Amino acid sequence: MLKTLLIGFGCSALVLTIGILIGHFGISKTGSSAPSWASDVVKDVDENFISRFLSEVDNMEIEQNLRELTKVPHMATTEGDEQTVQLMLKRWQDPETGLDQAWREEYSVYLSFPDPKNPNQVTVVNASNSVLYTLRDKEEIYTPDQEDPNVVPSYAAYSPKGHPKGKLVYANYGRASDYKLLNESVDLTGTIAITRYGGAGRAAKAINAAPYGVVGVLVYTDPYDINDGLMSDLNETYPHSWYLPPSGMERGSFNTLYGDLLTPYLAAKDHTYRIPVEDIPGLPPIPIQPIGFQDASILICALDGKMAPDDWQGSFECPYNFGGPGFKETSTFKDSDVKLDIGNYDTVKNSSNVMGVIRGAVEPDRYVIYGNHRDSWVHGAIDPSSGTSVMLEITRVLGRMVKQGKWRPRRSIIFGSWGAEEFGLIGSAEYTEQYFTKLSERSVAYINVDIAVFANATLRASGMPSIQNVIFTAAKQVNAPGLESISVYDNWMKYTNKTSPTHGVIPRIGYLTGAGSDYAAFVHYLGITSLDISYTYDRTKTRARIYPAYHTAYDTFDYASKYIDPGFTSHQAIARTAGNVLIRLADSLLLPFNCGDYAETLEDYLKEAVAQYDEQLKAKNISMEPIKQAVASFRKAASHLHEVIQSLDLINESPLKVRMINDQLMLLDRAFLDPLAFPDKYAFRHVIWTSSSAGRPTFPGLADAFAKAAASEQKTDWDKVHYHLSVLTQAIEGAAHTLTNTI
Amino acid sequence: MLKTLLIGFGCSALVLTIGILIGHFGISKTGSSAPSWASDVVKDVDENFISRFLSEVDNMEIEQNLRELTKVPHMATTEGDEQTVQLMLKRWQDPETGLDQAWREEYSVYLSFPDPKNPNQVTVVNASNSVLYTLRDKEEIYTPDQEDPNVVPSYAAYSPKGHPKGKLVYANYGRASDYKLLNESVDLTGTIAITRYGGAGRAAKAINAAPYGVVGVLVYTDPYDINDGLMSDLNETYPHSWYLPPSGMERGSFNTLYGDLLTPYLAAKDHTYRIPVEDIPGLPPIPIQPIGFQDASILICALDGKMAPDDWQGSFECPYNFGGPGFKETSTFKDSDVKLDIGNYDTVKNSSNVMGVIRGAVEPDRYVIYGNHRDSWVHGAIDPSSGTSVMLEITRVLGRMVKQGKWRPRRSIIFGSWGAEEFGLIGSAEYTEQYFTKLSERSVAYINVDIAVFANATLRASGMPSIQNVIFTAAKQVNAPGLESISVYDNWMKYTNKTSPTHGVIPRIGYLTGAGSDYAAFVHYLGITSLDISYTYDRTKTRARIYPAYHTAYDTFDYASKYIDPGFTSHQAIARTAGNVLIRLADSLLLPFNCGDYAETLEDYLKEAVAQYDEQLKAKNISMEPIKQAVASFRKAASHLHEVIQSLDLINESPLKVRMINDQLMLLDRAFLDPLAFPDKYAFRHVIWTSSSAGRPTFPGLADAFAKAAASEQKTDWDKVHYHLSVLTQAIEGAAHTLTNTI
Structure with missing residues (x-):
């Protein structure tokens, strides 16, 4: 009986278990089963994938890229330029290692030749x-x-x-x-x-x-x-x-x-x-x-x-x-x-951008753009082919993963090989003009790697403050070239650093205030969060204003491989760092932007402005209180958003809530655009980063207007100072509004 | 034994059933159970809710609103204006029928008084x-x-x-x-x-x-x-x-x-x-x-x-x-x-907007904005209090549903009671300037109901072509005032109609080309899809250029209730129609915008432009081929998007895919903005709807430039014509890019 009972219990337990299994796995929960897209929308960046990417970036491939790119001079619109167009298309259309799509876009541009x-x-x-x-x-x-x-x-x-x-x-x-x-x-x-x-x-x-x-x-x-x-x-x-x-x-x-x-x-x-x-x-x-x-x-x-x-x-x-x-x-x-x-004669000639894309799996309407120009003055081994060699290595590694079906980014990635940069950033600027609306609405970030390696001492990075964070994360995961046990990040910190009130001692990133490379249209015209990175030299060891063969007939493969980066390990470090940033921007469920770091810069700018201008402005009855309040509003809004982000249960949140926060982060820099603030400066619209001749680490429009007014003492010039204060105040308050409650 | 067996089977069956039940309901499917937000994100507009809204809109409430609003003259910034501010705040902060939040926003504006x-x-x-x-x-x-x-x-x-x-x-x-x-x-x-x-x-x-x-x-x-x-x-x-x-x-x-x-x-x-x-x-x-x-x-x-x-x-x-x-x-x-x-003296005075919001449940960062000005010249019964009475009735009905927990819109709704419109649309314009970035990025549409009722013959509607569709849907669901068995839509068609190649005979909507009411800043400065509706008279029965008491001391409650809308049924029809549009825009899973209708307008504009200008432009070596191609691109892109939408299995799609299409629809009008195209026209940036003095139903910048060049025959004026053709071509192509593939 005991046995029967035990058997009975055993059977019942078995039957119960079977029932549970049938109930759990055999019957779909009508109306409440997880939809097919549910696992995709909550997928976050995969650290294993990043490790694999880092290990597959090959210095010898980069060297080979550079050799091919520098076979002949490839000044914009010349026969040599066309050869590089063909090379890019061939690589990006490669069935094994290419991108989803690649094509050329032509513009008829005004050039000048001897x-x-x-x-x-x-x-x-x-x-x-x-x-x-x-x-x-x-x-x-x-x-x-x-x-x-x-x-x-x-x-x-x-x-x-x-x-x-x-x-x-x-x-x-x-x-x-x-x-x-x-x-x-x-x-x-x-x-x-x-x-x-x-x-x-x-x-x-x-x-x-x-x-x-x-x-x-x-x-x-x-x-x-x-x-x-x-x-x-x-x-x-x-x-x-x-x-x-x-x-x-x-x-x-x-x-x-x-x-x-x-x-x-x-x-x-x-x-x-x-x-x-x-x-x-x-x-x-x-x-x-x-x-x-x-x-x-x-x-x-x-x-x-x-x-x-x-x-x-x-x-x-x-x-x-x-x-x-x-x-x-x-x-x-x-x-x-x-x-x-x-x-010299001037002429209108056809210049090509070569474009390539990897389509995003979950948010194809969000773009991470990575670009560099293709044209040089002569052979251009360093400027720009070092950057192009790096870009081709990144696309080779990522392209293969895509072709093998092992990876597809959450967001879309657009690669741009710009034409006619040397004549004034022409290819990238025309691209942003042609696709202005689409790019404004959908671009998460622009990554520029032009000259990848000036020298092999340390990383150099410039960008919007909000993107600093992801550069740091990436740089910590890459070994410094030639230094086995130290990261690019730690090595960088030894060369250039600052003390942040929030983060303590960190590497110092530069700001993209000028129009030195193709980031200009993305930063200043479109207001897209951008960064520019390279490996560079130890400023304590040389006064060289740039690598010495810049724009000369000596900027060749021989020069690059002997004196700039023998072994191409600095190129490799840049490919790893830039690629790591790219993958994080494309794959992170929540965009890795930190608004608090933007607030820190605005506070630094404000401090400088108050120290330099407040007293004189008071004498002109122009108050700096509104801009002080605007910066405080921005800080408050950034802290609030930071708290919201901290409190997220990320993978259980509605994908629309995550998208909402991502949109806030993505569009932050757009809030600083004013198409009318700088009527004399073509396509400079970003009131925080516009170029300035005043040479002060503060708001550029204010600094320039103040310098002019202080020199002229004209009423109309002091009016311009007041005007720029109002423009800035409204832009910073406007940015704060986008970060606070979404309604 | 049989009994034992039967009992055994019975027990086993019971145990099995229990197991199945436990397995199905008792254990959550780790990693594959439907998340809590899953049902919210696919919720579409509820037709029952719309029916209920329509039935609750009460003409007697509107009459009572009008009586209160017109007690005293309420010219901008006067004591009477302040009384209406208090009235709006009281209503929108009412614990039973108010909104989630309501507040005032003040501006110091330049006015002129006797x-x-x-x-x-x-x-x-x-x-x-x-x-x-x-x-x-x-x-x-x-x-x-x-x-x-x-x-x-x-x-x-x-x-x-x-x-x-x-x-x-x-x-x-x-x-x-x-x-x-x-x-x-x-x-x-x-x-x-x-x-x-x-x-x-x-x-x-x-x-x-x-x-x-x-x-x-x-x-x-x-x-x-x-x-x-x-x-x-x-x-x-x-x-x-x-x-x-x-x-x-x-x-x-x-x-x-x-x-x-x-x-x-x-x-x-x-x-x-x-x-x-x-x-x-x-x-x-x-x-x-x-x-x-x-x-x-x-x-x-x-x-x-x-x-x-x-x-x-x-x-x-x-x-x-x-x-x-x-x-x-x-x-x-x-x-x-x-x-x-x-x-007359000029002075800077404080003018208030009163703002109220209903927070969106699913996409709080998407705004449907509904507004009207509050200030009048004298008692302003029709202009603007007819519109304000309607707005207050809409907020009463919706506010009560929200307060009772019976409804919360998918998207956020913002109500604006603008100040100082009569002096030049000041309150709404200042609002769009202050919140430019946030509104540009997040606004789905702006609905303007200023003078709600000019007379009680027929609906009149103006708006962007893409919004026509939702006005039609709403107008079909509302009875025409005074005509039991005919809809507002069918009645409307009797008064003003056109033949559309796509839809056949439909009511004709007007375009918002001027700055006649508070839609101006939303249309022309922000590029937000907008509409303006009212009930109006039979043009075959009167030559009156507007209702006769317009801007006089006779625009009173007595006048409105005796001669404009006795019984307030036209007011009621406008409240029902505008409210219906509002709910559809706020609640539809997929935004009810039709890009094909935009294409139709662009084709009409193009046809007129070619007929009027092509021959003379050819003689000046200015080709219209590019703009023809741009309009064709737009049509193709609109058709493509339409097909994508038709093929959606809406409630099973990823919410991010639906959001992507909604963003395409929402941002369409932004693509037509050019902040530099009309340097002499303040805040007119929309290249399709900008005001024109040429009096032609075609692209306004082109028409004005052509008229000027044809009169002057100056080379620089013909250059301006070419410039405007290029601006239009790029804008229309840019809009098409936003509608085609998102990458």
């Missing part, structure tokens, strides 16, 4: 017009790369044509203040000014000169500013080191605005309305031409006149004089003029 | 300055309402002060063409012009006059234009009918721009930067004053000079002459001048 039939020439001519000396127009040949017939001679894109001739003067960096000082000693009417790179924008060196009657400008890179004073190609400069050889010439675009110059705010399609060429603002009004420092030293060391001030002196072994104007009596050039023969 | 110490006066004075005749400055008293000491005397807000005096001329509607024609016969220097309302904006009547040397302007409403010719207050006009009595005077705001005039693009807070008063554009440069038609007839019938053309003649029983200038020899006014003494 005329092979009227080559640019700079000469020293005597009174009877005999040529005493002709300056080099191309670099000396050290490797076969410089022999390529498609190496463009040195020129200043957008310099006007012309044949100015005059006595030479030395004008330091060609800043407005430099010409002002020089003009106190020398009558500049009819002179040619020689200037050095640095201190002012390229076009500014000519724009600042013209009002004084200067008729032409030369520009060179002083060994002081780029080579730590070294000059000899016998053993000091490339091919013996990374330093610039004496004949190296920095080409460049000499416009002030970015984007296609003929089609402001409109994508440059064939049919698009174009403004008259003579209406383009910000171009050099007089001819200008870049030369090498060897030629520059011959000219400068022969100059007559008073010796220039100490901070005008460079590394040549002679005093830098102002110029008589013109040369010393003792010089072979005495009484001679310098003559520029500039034959 | 000065009680220097009352405005218009007189006829002879050569020795003796006053021969003094015109009325207020209406005659028929009901106690006109006796209220707070009835503001007639004046033109923003007219400058001054005491101009001169010979009188008659200038018809005061259009530029009217003054031009008049000037061909009469030397206008130093004259006073009398003009009639209609044909041109209020301020334009003075702005157009000044260049001819006219020194002051009178404006009146001709019985031809408002009263179907009737004039006698003995038996023809109010209080005997809805017609305007002879002393009725249309007050109004005589500015050209909308929003606070001193703080363009900035919310008018105390601390906000204000432009100098002398920099305000678009104000009358010379004094102007509205008068009644009785006084106007005395002046006009005494005028000397040539008889004006036929289309200048009105209903007075005399020929309308140009004026000698001045009066006939046979008139008692011979040789006399008309003198204006205008003492």
